[in-house]
Amino acid sequence: MIQPRHARRYLRALWRDTRALVRQFRGALLAFATLLCGGTLVLHFLYVYPETGQRLGWAEALYATFTLVFLQPVLPFPQVAGLQLWFILVPLIGLAVVADGIVRFGMALFNRSERKEAWQVAIASTYRDHVVVCGLGKVGYRVVKELLRLGEDVVSIEHNAACPFLEEIRQMNVPVLLGNARQRDILEKAHVREASAIVACTQDDLTNLDIALDARELNPDIKVVLRMFDTQLAEKVRRGFGIHTAFSTSALAAPIFAAAATRTQIDYSFYVDDALLNVARTVVQEGSALEGRTIAQVEQELDITIILHKGAGGLDLHPAPDIILRAGDCLVVFASLEALATVREVSGERPCISEQEGHSPRRRSWLERLFFRKKSTHR
Numbered sequence: 001m002i003q004p005r006h007a008r009r010y011l012r013a014l015w016r017d018t019r020a021l022v023r024q025f026r027g028a029l030l031a032f033a034t035l036l037c038g039g040t041l042v043l044h045f046l047y048v049y050p051e052t053g054q055r056l057g058w059a060e061a062l063y064a065t066f067t068l069v070f071l072q073p074v075l076p077f078p079q080v081a082g083l084q085l086w087f088i089l090v091p092l093i094g095l096a097v098v099a100d101g102i103v104r105f106g107m108a109l110f111n112r113s114e115r116k117e118a119w120q121v122a123i124a125s126t127y128r129d130h131v132v133v134c135g136l137g138k139v140g141y142r143v144v145k146e147l148l149r150l151g152e153d154v155v156s157i158e159h160n161a162a163c164p165f166l167e168e169i170r171q172m173n174v175p176v177l178l179g180n181a182r183q184r185d186i187l188e189k190a191h192v193r194e195a196s197a198i199v200a201c202t203q204d205d206l207t208n209l210d211i212a213l214d215a216r217e218l219n220p221d222i223k224v225v226l227r228m229f230d231t232q233l234a235e236k237v238r239r240g241f242g243i244h245t246a247f248s249t250s251a252l253a254a255p256i257f258a259a260a261a262t263r264t265q266i267d268y269s270f271y272v273d274d275a276l277l278n279v280a281r282t283v284v285q286e287g288s289a290l291e292g293r294t295i296a297q298v299e300q301e302l303d304i305t306i307i308l309h310k311g312a313g314g315l316d317l318h319p320a321p322d323i324i325l326r327a328g329d330c331l332v333v334f335a336s337l338e339a340l341a342t343v344r345e346v347s348g349e350r351p352c353i354s355e356q357e358g359h360s361p362r363r364r365s366w367l368e369r370l371f372f373r374k375k376s377t378h379r
Contacts, residue, residue: 131198134211159180212241
C-alpha cells in the first residue's frame, strides 16, 4: 500500500520532472505549437470544401492541421495553388520539428524508466529536512538502512555506477544520485540547502572533509557526520572546523576488537568527548554476586546504568531502582569497558573451565567475595 506521503512526493516529482522536460525541449515544443496555430488559421480562413463550399470551424481546422503534420490528412486535397503548397510544406516542416524534439519529448515523458538519473533528481527535489548520505559502500548502505528504520528521509549520492547496493537502495524508495559528491552541483541536486544532516562516509578522509565543508557552505545549519580513519585528524576537524561529529573508524573499531578479545559482549560503542561508553547485555547467573541485589545497589556499587531489565514480569525499559535481581534476569547496561568487565565478573556469566570438566569449583574472586559479604550484611 502506497503511503500518502510517498504519493504526494511522487506527484510533486512528476510535476517537476515534466517542467524540466518542457524547459529542455522548449524549442521544439514552441515550433510545434506555432505550426499548429498557423495551420489552424490558414485552414479556417482559406480552406473550402470542394463539393459544398463550406469553411472549416476552429476545432475542425486544428484537428485537420494536426493530422496533416503527421502525414494523415483528413481533408480532400485543395484545388487552390497556395493551399496545395501549404499541404505539401506543413508535413515537411512538421516532420522536421517532430523528428527533432516532439518524439523524444513524448518518449521521455511517458517512459521515465529510461531516464533513471533525471527521475532520481526529480524525486530528490521534493525532499525537505532529510539526511544526505554520501558514499554507498558497506558503511553507507548500513547507514541508509538504519536511518530508514529510524523514520528519517534519505537522499544518497554514489560515484560508482557499478555499486552493488544501488538497486537495493532504490527499491527502498531512496533516491540515488550518481556523481561525485565533491562537486557542488551534485550536492545542490540532493537539496543539501534544505537537508537537516549530511553523512560523508566514503573511504577517503579528504573527500569526506571536502564534502562536509561544501555542505556547510551551502547550508550553515546542517549537521555534519564524518567517517574518518585518522584519529588525530578527526579530532582536529571536530575542533577546528566546527563539525558536529567526526568519527574515526579505527577509534570506534578498536574498543570492539578489544572487547571481543576479552569476551565481553558489547552491542554498541560511542565516544562522548574523550570517554568511550558502551551498551552491553548480561544475564544474572544463579548464585552470582548480583542475585538478590537491587538495581539501585548494583548501579551505585559498579558505577553503571541499567537501561533495560527483563525478568519474570516482562520487559521494562525504565526499571525501578528497588527491583531485586533474580537468576535468569537479562540486563542491558550502559557503562565503560572497565565497568563492564566488573559486571561480567560479578554476574557469574563466564563459565569456569574446571567446573565444566568436572573438577572442583574455582575459588571466588575478591570482587565476588566482597559482594557476598555485602549481601550477607544487607540481609
